[in-house]
Structure formats: C-alpha cells, structure tokens
Amino acid sequence: MKHLRLIALSLAYSLSPIANNLFAEQITMDLSTATDLKGNPISYSKSYGEGYYDLTDVWEQTYNDVDSCRQILVNDGVFRLSHLPSEMSYGGFSWEGFTLSTVSQDTACVFGCVANGGLAGVRTPYIIGYYSEWVSASQGYSSNIIDFNGEYYPEYVYICQNSNTMEGITHGVFNSRPFTQEDTLTLIIQALDSNMQPTATILYYLAVSGQKNNSWVKVPLIELGKTSCLSFSMQTTEIGEFGSNTPLYFALDGLTINTEMS
DSSP states (O other), X not given: OHHHHHHHHHHHXXXXXXXXXXXXXXXXXXXXXXXXXXXOBOOXXXXXXSSSSOOTTBBTTTTOOSGGGSEEEETTTTEEEEBOTTSOOTTTTOOOXXXXXXXXXXXXXXXXXXXXXXXXEETOOEEEEEOOHHHHHHHTSOSEEEEEEEEEEEEEEEEEEBHHHHHHHHTOOXXXXXXXXXXXXXXXXXXXXXXXXXEEEEEEEXXXXXXXXXXXXXXXXXXXXXXXXXXXXXXXXXXETTEEOSOOEEEEEEEEEESSOO
C-alpha cells in the first residue's frame, strides 16, 4: 500500500505542469473592444479635427484631456493603456502616451505606420505610442504604460515603425537628421513593480547598423517574467540641445499575455 501511495504521489507531481497548462489562459489584445474609462467605444475621426496634426482615421478623442480619456481600456479592462498622463493637451495641440489609429497611408503621418494597418491588414486598428521625454522625466516613469488587471506573463508583442519616425531617420524632419550607419533607435520594454520600478528589460532596435524596421515584427517578452505593468520608452543617438531630435513614435499590436509561464 505504501508503494502504491508513492507511485500515486509521483504521478501527481509529474502531471502537475500539464494540469497547470490546461488551466492557463492566453489573452491577446483585441482592439475592437477598446473603450474610454466611461465605457464609450473608441470611434475614429472622419475629418481633420482641431489638433495640430490631421486626425482623420485616428481616435477622435486623442487630444481630449478630460478624466474619462486618461486611459484606453481593451478586452474589458484586462489591458489599460496610458493616454495624456500629463493631463494637458494645451488646447488640442499636444498628446502623449497611446492612441488608436486606422491610418492606411504611409505619408510621414505621426499617426501612421509603415505597414499601413494593423496585423489584420490595411486600415485595421493598431496602437500608436508617442514617448514624451519631458512627461516621463517629470513623473518619474514612462509616459507609455500598459497596466493589466492582474499579474500575467507577457508572451510577445508586435512592433512596427511609425511613419513619421521612418521619415525622420531616413530623410530627416524638422530638426532631426537622417540616420547614419552608427545611429540607433531603441524601443525599451520593461516590466515594472508596484513602485513603478523596472524588474526586467528587453530592447528592440527600430533602427541599427543602417537597418530599419519596415513591417510588423514579433518581439518575445517571456524574459520579462510575471508582472502587472509594462513600460515602453525610446532612446535615440540623434540628440540635440533640448533632447532627442528623432520623432519618438512607434506602432504596437497583438500584445499577448498568459496566466501561466508558457
């Protein structure tokens, strides 16, 4: 009887990883479920709007700094994207954090990506992140935060070059010059603890050694471990007197997390 009990225990332990995987839940961000904090569905502007940049095919509340627009909720709040953490749009001329876009023309638009649409194809929704160095420095952590409604294991995310950023590193825009072989543009993805301090970091190069991201690229996130918060920030070697000259925008889609380690 003792031997039978030992065999049973051994079998139970050997099956436990399988049992855990059976109860694991993988969740992929579904942008069709996106709402503001009041539950209003994300709607896309059909006209220029009142902001500095053309808002056509972009979340129509991108320049709205009211409380209900401070986060974008996705998958019923499983994902919570920061928007305008500075709480100021300066009359509709400024924004930072994340917004949603369906822009399908790669014409150096700050709301576009070089793939002309999300993972599902041209004109499908995707996320545009604008990393503000000033806001990040003032609040002590990145302007671009994605909170979860609990602790999960991030598995992967798809990243694509922003249209305006591509124009900047290729031909130069405003006060930015074209990149050389020595320049790099880095997306820094970090897991944060409850004090907004990084616990693990992954680097993805949007431009390095003369090569530039020009499509959706799957970036593994397994090394970040279990977390309830992701931070996205950017770093460029093209720096001027007042900070980065390179436009600090990027596109994101397909963020996937799991309740168990895959």
